[in-house]
Amino acid sequence: SQQGEEDPQALSIQEGENATMNCSYKTSINNLQWYRQNSGRGLVHLILIRSNEREKHSGRLRVTLDTSKKSSSLLITASRAADTASYFCATELSTSGSRLTFGEGTQLTVNP
Amino acid sequence: EAGVVQSPRYKIIEKKQPVAFWCNPISGHNTLYWYRQNLGQGPELLIRYENEEAVDDSQLPKDRFSAERLKGVDSTLKIQPAELGDSAVYLCASSLSNYGYTFGSGTRLTVV
Numbered sequence: 001s002q003q004g005e006e007d008p009q010a011l012s013i014q015e016g017e018n019a020t021m022n023c024s025y026k027t028s029i030n031n032l033q034w035y036r037q038n039s040g041r042g043l044v045h046l047i048l049i050r051s052n053e054r055e056k057h058s059g060r061l062r063v064t065l066d067t068s069k070k071s072s073s074l075l076i077t078a079s080r081a082a083d084t085a086s087y088f089c090a091t092e093l094s095t096s097g098s099r100l101t102f103g104e105g106t107q108l109t110v111n112p
Numbered sequence: 113e114a115g116v117v118q119s120p121r122y123k124i125i126e127k128k129q130p131v132a133f134w135c136n137p138i139s140g141h142n143t144l145y146w147y148r149q150n151l152g153q154g155p156e157l158l159i160r161y162e163n164e165e166a167v168d169d170s171q172l173p174k175d176r177f178s179a180e181r182l183k184g185v186d187s188t189l190k191i192q193p194a195e196l197g198d199s200a201v202y203l204c205a206s207s208l209s210n211y212g213y214t215f216g217s218g219t220r221l222t223v224v
Contacts, residue, residue: 033212040220042116042203043155045212088154098143099168100213102154 005103006089012109019076021106023089024069030092032065033100034074037086046074046087079110114138116216118204124222130192133219137185137206144181145213146189147203155203161187194223 007022023032031050035043049056049065049072056063062075076083086107090100117136125131137144142163147155158177160168163184172179176195181187191198201220205213 035212035215042215042217043205043213045214048212090154098162098207099157099160100145102156104152104154 006087006106008106009104010107010109012111013079014111015079015081017079017110019079019083019108019110021074021087021089021108023072023074023103025072025089025091026070027093029067032063032072033090033092034061034063034072035088035090035102037088037105039085043088076108079108081110081112083110084108116204116206116214118202118216118219120219121217122220122222124224125194127196127223128193130190131194131221132188132190133202133204133221135187135189135204135216137187137204138214141206141208141214142184143207144187145205145207146179146187147205147215149201149203149218151200158189158202191221194221196223199223 005024013019029051031048033048034046036046037043047058047061047063049063060077065072086105088102088105090102092100119134144161146158148158149155157171159166159172159179161181164181177191179189199222201218203215203218205215207213
């Protein structure tokens with residue numbers, strides 16, 4: 001079963017705009033991770049945020065985590081056509097050891 | 113540094129035939145995962161290895177799926193016999209503790 005749920009399922013924006021994707025989960029977590037997947041390729045790890053952290057930055061990426069609401073958001077600033085991909089959040093649960101559970105992803109399209 | 117290497121990249125087989133996938137993780141990563149990803153969905157864990165030991169195989173359909181990780185390095189995942197519903201992308205990943213996973217490019221299996 002899927003632990004995380006991404007919102008929206010699909011997002012289409014123009015180059016230069018910001019893209020925000022949200023993820024909700026159900027149970028206590030050790031950490032939450034965001035991955036990108038280009039069509040027909042494997043997943044690429046973007047950023048990991050631990051349960052005791054609230055915000056993390058990496059280049060044009062900003063991730064927030066609200067454990068009280070069991071939600072996270074991924075913000076991509078100044079988007080580029082090359083950012084077009086599917087984005088997945090994945091949670092490592094407190095009780096599952098080292099197992100990542102993925103959501104169903106958000107398909108982001110950045111139009112030139 | 114080479115990433116996680118998987119082969120073959122694509123496989124088409126008839127139902128009831130056997131099939132095997134191979135994975136070479138990143139050197140030094142003691143944890144190896146096999147995930148299955150259906151079209152339009154997030155990956156789902158099949159099995160996790162810590163070195164040679166399968167520590168989480170609760171979601172592996174054991175009637176037809178098997179896996180091994182000899183000497184704690186390379187791993188193979190086998191399906192025998194394959195069914196139409198097994199068509200999916202099979203992803204291998206490896207990790208060090210407390211950090212993100214590195215995924216291979218996957219094997220796209222089509223059962224006809």
